[in-house]
Amino acid sequence: xxxxxxSPQFLSIQEGENLTVYCNSSSVFSSLxxxxxxxxxxxxxxVTVVTGGEVKKLKRLTFQFGDARKxxxxxxxxxxxxxxxxxxxxxxxxxxxxxxxxxxxxxxx
Amino acid sequence: xxxxxxxxxxxxxxxxxxxxxxxxPISGHKSVSWYQQVLGQGPQFIFxxxxxxxxxxxxxxxxxxxxxxxxxxxxxxxxxxxxxDSALYLCASRDTPxxxxxxxxxxxxxxxxxx
Numbered sequence: 665x666x667x668x669x670x671s672p673q674f675l676s677i678q679e680g681e682n683l684t685v686y687c688n689s690s691s692v693f694s695s696l697x698x699x700x701x702x703x704x705x706x707x708x709x710x711v712t713v714v715t716g717g718e719v720k721k722l723k724r725l726t727f728q729f730g731d732a733r734k735x736x737x738x739x740x741x742x743x744x745x746x747x748x749x750x751x752x753x754x755x756x757x758x759x760x761x762x763x764x765x766x767x768x769x770x771x772x773x
Numbered sequence: 774x775x776x777x778x779x780x781x782x783x784x785x786x787x788x789x790x791x792x793x794x795x796x797x798p799i800s801g802h803k804s805v806s807w808y809q810q811v812l813g814q815g816p817q818f819i820f821x822x823x824x825x826x827x828x829x830x831x832x833x834x835x836x837x838x839x840x841x842x843x844x845x846x847x848x849x850x851x852x853x854x855x856x857x858d859s860a861l862y863l864c865a866s867r868d869t870p871x872x873x874x875x876x877x878x879x880x881x882x883x884x885x886x887x888x
Contacts, residue, residue, distance in 0.1 A: 670815075695874050706777070706863050706879025707816070714874055752815050754877075760829045761877065763808075763815035 667691055668755055670764035678772050680742050685767045687753035688735045694756050696729055696736045701750040701766070710738075743771045775800070777866050777880035785886045786854050794849045794883045798866030804828075805847040806877070807839055808863040816863055822847055823869070851885075859887045 669688045677683055687696070695714045699707035711720050713729035713736060720727045726739040740747055748771050754761040778797045786792050798805050804823040808816035821829035822841035841847045845866075851858055861884050865877040 668815075697877075699877075704881065706865070706881050707877075708879070709876045712874050712876070754815075756874075758829075760818060760821065760831075761806075762818065765813075766815045 667762045668753055668764035670751075670753060670767050672767060673765065674768050674770075676770045676772065677743055679745055681771075683740050683743060683769070685738045685740075685751050685769075686735070687737070687755075687764050689755060690734065691755070691757070692733050694733075694758075696733070696756070697754045697761070698727055698736070698738055699752045699754060701752060702748075707750075707752055740769075743769075745771050745773050747771050777864055777878050779862075779864050779880035779883050781883055782881065783884045783886075785888060787888050788854055788856060790854050790887075791850065791852045792854060792885060794851075794862050794864075794885075795846065796849070796864030796866075796880060797846045798864075799878055802866035802868050802878070803845050804867045804869055805841055805845065806865050806867075807847070807849045808865065809833070810861040810863055810882070812860070819849070854887045856887050859885060861885075 671686045697712045698710040701707040711727045716731045716733045718729045724741045728737045751767045753764045780795045806821040807819040810816045818831040819833050820839040825841045836852045839849045861882040863882045865879045867875045
């Protein structure tokens, strides 16, 4: 059973388009992190959200943590080819992370 | 500064064999955790070690074991390999496991293929 459900699983878009990736759970998490993983490499942290309702912006990326701390979203504005990769959400409980299955994003020029 | 290093990067084993994977954390980091990433899925937590003690264990069979050395490096051992053990094994380090907000720094992984 996947505790963290990510959607969509795959996303193929054109450069300049906007997109949103969702991370949902029935469980409450102490914090949630978003990572990006490129082929042949390990995941790299993008952001950590801790407070319910929190919104963080990182240039063209906007991250939101749900009020109940059970879900999160990642919104990318004006996607670029460099945004291509696997986006992973990870929820923390008792210091142990649970990762979602990931959203594979391909941005075409 | 060197990041998390893992070895070997690729290896091929046959069913029933045993494998040892190695990980060196970022200098100053005392916690190491191991993950299995099957193609098309996110990383699944296997173990977490801090100060040479196991601090967390995921839902993996006893064929999987690990240890952490005084220099904070770590080894993951898998016995009696099965075809389903084929995956990318990731190691991550952090300065302390006692936080739900600390960044996990991942290595590039060890790609294991079981034939």
